[in-house]
Amino acid sequence: MKLVSVKINQQHYFSVGYDLISESYILAQVITYMGYYNRYFKISKEEYDWFEYDVNKLIALNQECFAQNTKHPKFFFSEYPIDNTPKQNEKLKFYMQTEYEQNKKRVLRDKILKFLREIDKAEAVASISNSGSLNLCRIWMENILEKLENGILPSSNGDMIGAMKYISQLDCLSVIHDLYEAAADVDTFYSNECKEW
The missing domain is CATH 1.20.1440 (de novo design (two linked rop proteins))
Known part of the structure; x- marks a missing residue:
């Protein structure tokens, strides 16, 4: 997924940005324990702005998303097809x-x-x-x-x-x-x- 206005937190392996296709703000997590791929979570503009104004809240949200992974309500889809439902795999295919x-x-x-x-x-x-x-x-x-x-x-x-x-x-x-x-x-x-x- 290509995001614009990307902000990267290297220490916690995530970035946030705006996805022009879904017209949504996205939190992208880098997952490294089974290869290397991203999981995407839809977030609000306010949560995106936390990167500049309250990064600890964003880090906490990232950790919450990581802990719940695909079960988190904000989960959009993953680059690893096994993580996804058939509908999410259709999204993945469309983005690819x-x-x-x-x-x-x-x-x-x-x-x-x-x-x-x-x-x-x-x-x-x-x-x-x-x-x-x-x-x-x-x-x-x-x-x-x-x-x-x-x-x-x-x-x-x-x-x-x-x-x-x-x-x-x-x-x-x-x-x-x-x-x-x-x-x-x-x-x-x-x-x-x-x-x-």
């Missing part, structure tokens, strides 16, 4: 799928940014006749990146993103190799991994 989808967008963004850096390198050594096609490629990738950031980039349905669309043959072989490799990486990841957002 959501995080996976968000990570795909982050990975694609990182690949596009790497490709744009390769375009910069190629432009530095390219002749004037090739700089126009590289500029078109940059504009195309920046447009794709903007759509991705705004959440309007469609799923690939197995199609390529067109990273190699405007790249013409360049004179410098070392630059062209890295440029084509970065372009192919963008196209391959998008067509294979981004069939559905």
Whole structure:
């Protein structure tokens, strides 16, 4: 689960933050006696604020949640499926799928940014006749990146993103190799991994 406005208490193995999906404040406990995973408990805004104003109350709540674990009324779900009811495992599955989808967008963004850096390198050594096609490629990738950031980039349905669309043959072989490799990486990841957002 990805929380925002996270505050961490390392000494007592818990953190608090806000979950945008459930629109709830969450106390996340790190459980280490059976592997390493988190248990999540829904808490109030007031309990979240205890971190700053009355941390001892929050530590006591954390210890109470730990002692009662899955039986505590604030228990939301655990990353360890055996802790959960079938309904809670559905929540876990939903959160895992959501995080996976968000990570795909982050990975694609990182690949596009790497490709744009390769375009910069190629432009530095390219002749004037090739700089126009590289500029078109940059504009195309920046447009794709903007759509991705705004959440309007469609799923690939197995199609390529067109990273190699405007790249013409360049004179410098070392630059062209890295440029084509970065372009192919963008196209391959998008067509294979981004069939559905």
